[in-house]
Amino acid sequence: MIKLTNTWGGQKQLLVPIRPGHIGMYVCGVTVYDLCHLGHGRTFVAFDTIVRYLRFSGYNVKYVRNITDIDDKIISRARETGEIWQMLVARMTHEMHQDFAALNILPPDVEPKPTEHIQQIIAMIERLIQRGHAYITREHDVMFSTETARDYGKLSGQNIVNLRSGARVSVNTEKNNPLDFVLWKAAKAGEPCWDSPWGAGRPGWHIECSAMNSYHLGTHFDIHGGGSDLIFPHHENEIAQSTSAHDGPYVNYWMHTGMVTVEQEKMSKSLNNFLTLRDMLQQYDGEVLRLFYMTGHYRKPLNFSRDNVDAARSSLTRLYSVCRLACGSPSAQHEQWQARFQQAMNDDFNTPKALAVLFDLARLINQTLVSDPDGAAALAATLKQLGNVLGLLCREPEEWLQSNPLWDQSQLNTIAARVKEREEARQNHEWARADALRLWLEEQGVELEDKGGKTHWKVR
Missing domain, CATH: 1.20.120.640 (Anticodon-binding domain of a subclass of class I aminoacyl-tRNA synthetases)
Structure with a gap:
């Protein structure tokens, strides 16, 4: 039986799927405004390995890993590069897929993007407003009211009173509470936007994941993961939104990867x-x-x-x-x-x-x-x-x-040819020539092994 450490509570628990034999799993993906870094590699290799092992253990896993394709960083980087933001997203998504393939990370079953789920995001915000968990500011932003959320701060173990007293209220005077966060950002000149009941704008970061994972996995699923840097505020805010929008539990197991130094x-x-x-x-x-x-x-x-x-x-x-x-x-x-x-x-x-x-x-x-x-x-x-x-x-x-990332195909072909020449020299008892070729190959970083009348070689 598999045991895993649940960030919610910090205890190791037995994995018991909601549906026997089936696991729904959502992992927060990359914001595609730049090349992936070492930390991304660590997180997504870890969850790829977990999914592989769950399947090896007999579970039918539906693995959802999103791409954030609209964000302040994307808009800012597109301005810097002079690109249309959609072209930047497409280019960086392609680069991400290349890097992940090199790490032998398998594609997820579903790879949703916020811009493809605007309808679901708007519907979830409307539900939060109707249930008294969100409000519209004078600037036509829609904010989530953290005071209305149960267990806010429990995932991260944050002291909400201390957080509230330490927050800078002046950052946004439209907030009812300094810990409130944006669900829908009112449109600014020159920025991408979509129509909504509250005017043109775009979704906030946290609501995107809640809307997408509930759409693809249901309002209650097994595992939610990501880097430990996402515990607060991102995953804390996801929990607040999702449990406020829907009755009943949200995620059974929260899993987080450590940082790379x-x-x-x-x-x-x-x-x-x-x-x-x-x-x-x-x-x-x-x-x-x-x-x-x-x-x-x-x-x-x-x-x-x-x-x-x-x-x-x-x-x-x-x-x-x-x-x-x-x-x-x-x-x-x-x-x-x-x-x-x-x-x-x-x-x-x-x-x-x-x-x-x-x-x-x-x-x-x-x-x-x-x-x-x-x-x-x-x-x-x-x-x-x-x-x-x-x-x-x-x-x-x-x-x-016989691989070396510093060699091109021509160099590899040359090495292979020299190994074959040496093997032929040995068979012909041309020991001086064979020794000279061995010395040359060793200088290139090649290690030779003569066994059973055949020569094997590898990069040292």
């Missing part, structure tokens, strides 16, 4: 340590970054450093080297190893423990290779299958072992 410091443009996924994917294979993200528990902070990512690459190379032995059906010990793997993942999707199981298995394979090559090959098939559950080890081992 860079060399133990918060990632920030002001500190000049802001790293985009695109930057990293030009230096590291996406599967290396995926494994790096899994070396920390999804709920904990994760520190990025070159040493940590290099270690992840070495670890992945070790696993692929063993997978090269895989042949035939999984081992007779498959169920035993799968049980250990599931025990780790059932404990709040503990990927560090699950990876430890894979490395224990890889160690056993290497130990039994000489005495029982067939058994080692079957165990390697088990290793590959379990790695696939995490979205790892999905490529042919040779493809991985």
Whole structure:
């Protein structure tokens, strides 16, 4: 049975779906005004892994991950670049999909956008007004009244009295309460807008998610996730809106990922340590970054450093080297190893423990290779299958072992040709030529292994 830590209450709880065998899951996605950063990669690899494991465990998962395609940042960036805002959104969405594909993040079942759900957003705001949870200002903004929401602040553990007294009321004199937040923004000159009962305008950020997840998953669903930076105010405000608009419960389990630091410091443009996924994917294979993200528990902070990512690459190379032995059906010990793997993942999707199981298995394979090559090959098939559950080890081992993000196809072809030449020289007993080719290949960062009359090679 799977247990997960519910941010609501902070306790580890048994996963009990609303509908047996089915799970509805919503994760707050990217605001597409710029390239994704390392933190985005961490969050969406984590939830992709969780969805993969839930499906592996037999659940029918409907996974909804939105894209925020209208926002102050999008409007501002479009002005800076001179683009039509829709073109900026389309371009950045394409870039996001490219980066996510490189990390082997599967597409969600539904990827809704606020601009495609204006009707649902307006309907939800109307319902909140009718039920006395929202009001219209003199400027024709629609505000949510936090004083009318039950349990406001419980998700984040915020002291609402302290928040209210510390808020700057002067920020918006139209508010009844400094903690109230906007549901509908009245149109400003030159900004995108849609017609509504309160005049032209556009939705606020928080209402977008509430309207979209209730439309695609119903007003009560199983899991809602996102980065820990969204707990307050975004998810707190989602809860307030959704429970005020609809009777009954909203979300059973709230899940949040920890932040990524860079060399133990918060990632920030002001500190000049802001790293985009695109930057990293030009230096590291996406599967290396995926494994790096899994070396920390999804709920904990994760520190990025070159040493940590290099270690992840070495670890992945070790696993692929063993997978090269895989042949035939999984081992007779498959169920035993799968049980250990599931025990780790059932404990709040503990990927560090699950990876430890894979490395224990890889160690056993290497130990039994000489005495029982067939058994080692079957165990390697088990290793590959379990790695696939995490979205790892999905490529042919040779493809991985012979890959280098700094090489183009021409360089790769040259390396392969030199390896073949050396193999032919050895077969012809041209030892001096073979040694010269080996030296040249080693200088290029290639590691050679001569075994069974054949040469295997990989990037060092």
